[in-house]
Amino acid sequence: LILLLFVLHTRGRFRVPASPVITGGIYTDIEQLYQAVPQLANVFRIKGKIGEGTFSSVYLAIAQLRGGHEEKVALKHLIPTSHPVRIAAELQCLIIAGGQDNVMGVRYCFRKNDHVVIVMPYLEHESFLDILNSLSFEEVRDYMFNLLKALKRIHYFGIVHRDVKPSNFLYNRQMKRYALVDFGLAQGTPDTKIELLKVIQSEAQQESCAWNKPQITLGSQVSVTARAPRQLVRQPAARTANKRPCSLSQTQIKQGQKRKEGPESLHVQRSVFGERNFNVRSSASQDNSTVKLIKQPRVTDIAARKILAKKKTTSAVTNGLVKKAASSYPTNVTCDCYAKDRVCSVCLSRRQQVAPRAGTPGFRAPEVLTKFPNQTTAIDMWSAGIIFLSLLSGRYPFYKASDDLTALAQIMTIRGSRETIQAAKTFGKSILCSKDIPAQDLRMLCERLRGSKTSFDISTGDGQINLSQEPALQAEIFNISDPALQTSKKHLQYQKPSCHERDGLVIRTSEKPADLGWDKVPDEAYDLLDKLLDLNPATRITAKDALLHPFFKNIKQ
Known part of the structure; x- marks a missing residue:
């Protein structure tokens, strides 16, 4: 009787939630998304946010299908400042190249004014950092094979992903499923089969000429x-000064209900570090409308x-x-x-050097760091090599640099200063280094990092070095083709991180290496790693050739 009274007393007051509780800012973001794209509420029940980047946010949702069936999907909400051509190009990449060979596909797309939501299949996946210290060598080989398979697929269509990293290559360890995602920064090769990537490439070249x-x-x-460009009109200084610096990425592209405001509402944003800024409305989105010039007050x-x-x-x-x-x-x-x-x-x-610079620090290829303008699918292969280096060494992130020159100096500590300088000459760049650093043996490097109990210094390969006594490394880059730049210098003093900053980077395994097969890593693994981390993009191995490497000889193609 007492139990019955307790149940009657608590009924209607305490209920077990049917879905995970959404609190704080995430709840606000979901409500705003429902308001921005009302048609989503008729089909999807958003459960929470599973990812957030500079240009988009990703949500987990339940799709209500016909017949009462439900399916988990991922909703990618692109920020309103994204250029319409860039959004359409990302969709075209997913439609044409996606859906097979470990490349994420697309189900639906919703649009309301300047808000776009892409609906993709949801792949439950593990965090790369969480599983890195428990992966067996065979799992690493399968992981790299499937990553290269996805790169072969997109490179066949002339797509350069430009942001290959573990968080963009989803891995379901239990189901052995993989998915390459996020084509928001993709660009096309000269012979790309994605028509809208040709438009983006053309606009990027025009802007390079304008700013160079x-x-x-x-x-x-x-x-x-x-x-x-002439199509853009500069805002008065008073109006620009009132804006907060952090609001630059939130500048609205005037579409839909705001389109009537005219071109006076547009802002001019200068490209930063040579990066193509697609948040600026260009002539491609002007609909051939005339632009009125703002006259100065008399x-x-x-x-x-x-x-x-x-x-x-x-x-x-x-x-x-x-x-x-x-x-x-x-x-x-x-x-x-x-x-x-x-x-x-x-x-x-x-003279300002303008070149594509998309990507994540630590995964950028040498030709990206030195602002070489003619970048190819080889930059994706370098990023794959960095992932492979993390898998073999057990260290993630392997490189951690605050700027491009520091990142280039860190690459020298592994691949050698002379080798880096020589490779840079092949694509018209000259690098000066204050000291000669020999290239390290990749096998010895990875084995020391994986089994070391001390902090490892990537500059000398000595696990016992005293970091406080390390010499500084200076590096500088300039363009060979410009005579005025041959003797001009841009300098950077590369300071090694302290022991405290480095403690979190060396990941030690709790299991014995022999239990996971790490005592039998073949030479073919390090040979493939060496080819992926080829400093010269012209001779760097392709995804197609990498899949034929002896390292994958026992894997079914």
């Missing part, structure tokens, strides 16, 4: 001659007129001095800021 102008300096006066005050005239005169004189100074510099002049805490005018006058 010399930057001249004289004292504290800097004149940047880079200009925006100055009626006499005093204000005098001040304005004085500014124009000063500006003209300054520009003349700048141009004269630039023309007075001989092409073979050497900069005088080497190893100093300042940058000279010669270095500041260097």
